[in-house]
Amino acid sequence: AQRVTQPEKLxxxxxxxxxxxxxxxxxxGSPELFWYxxxxxxxxxxxxxxxSRESIKGFTADLNKGETSFHxxxxxxxxxxxxxxxxxLSGRSTxxxxxxxxxxxxxxxSP
Amino acid sequence: xxxxxxxxxxxxxxSGTSVKIECRSLDFQATxxxxxxxxxxxxxxxxxxxxxxSKATYExxxxxxxxxxxxxxxxxxxxxxxxxxxxxxxxxxxSTTYRNLRYEQYFGPGTRLTVT
Numbered sequence: 104a105q106r107v108t109q110p111e112k113l114x115x116x117x118x119x120x121x122x123x124x125x126x127x128x129x130x131x132g133s134p135e136l137f138w139y140x141x142x143x144x145x146x147x148x149x150x151x152x153x154x155s156r157e158s159i160k161g162f163t164a165d166l167n168k169g170e171t172s173f174h175x176x177x178x179x180x181x182x183x184x185x186x187x188x189x190x191x192l193s194g195r196s197t198x199x200x201x202x203x204x205x206x207x208x209x210x211x212x213s214p
Numbered sequence: 215x216x217x218x219x220x221x222x223x224x225x226x227x228x229s230g231t232s233v234k235i236e237c238r239s240l241d242f243q244a245t246x247x248x249x250x251x252x253x254x255x256x257x258x259x260x261x262x263x264x265x266x267x268s269k270a271t272y273e274x275x276x277x278x279x280x281x282x283x284x285x286x287x288x289x290x291x292x293x294x295x296x297x298x299x300x301x302x303x304x305x306x307x308x309s310t311t312y313r314n315l316r317y318e319q320y321f322g323p324g325t326r327l328t329v330t
Contacts, residue, residue, distance in 0.1 A: 147258070147307070147321040189257065200246060200311050202319060206257040 107205035115211045116180050124175040124208045126190030134192040136173040141187040180212045216242050216312040220322035235293045235325045237308030243288035244310035252305040264291040298329040
């Protein structure tokens with residue numbers, strides 16, 4: 104079964120502190136992993152995907168197949184990073200089109 | 215990037231009535247669109263996959279006769295909530311995969327439905 108687990112509902116940090124949003128997945132095979140972000144009063148948008156191996160807005164995420172994790176990290180959080188973050192996966196069984204979302208983690212960065 | 219719009223952004227209807235939500239791809243052709251439902255402070259739950267020119271594929275547990283999906287053109291998919299009840303009140307979001315970006319979905323802004 105496909106499943107994405109985000110254990111933290113809320114993560115509260117101070118500006119400048121490191122951030123790690125956890126994501127674990129369950130999938131038989133090699134999934135594609137994504138992080139989506141939803142800022143206040145805005146639509147859901149793609150932050151980054153593991154196949155791109157890129158850093159967006161200072162965030163990075165490494166796929167660890169052994170631990171089936173795809174944690175999102177940023178060394179120095181900014182207030183504008185406050186948002187809802189969703190980890191998601193897609194798989195070959197659905198043509199890599201359908202997304203399975205985790206329950207989301209709200210990141211709150213305080214000044 | 216691709217732009218997806220939804221109309222209306224917010225709708226209130228009475229129990230027993232039907233309400234239609236539109237999802238449009240503004241600058242590209244979308245052969246496949248997805249409809250999600252999001253309860254307050256919860257994650258997105260995929261309801262159905264809308265395919266242009268064919269019947270929608272519904273996820274397990276989603277009543278296809280209650281949530282009618284029509285994808286009659288390459289730029290428009292509609293979700294009709296029939297005989298709405300208060301428990302149908304939710305945030306409905308559509309998305310589409312941009313045909314040249316296989317693994318990326320673009321999301322609409324969502325429609326908040328309140329059934330009184």
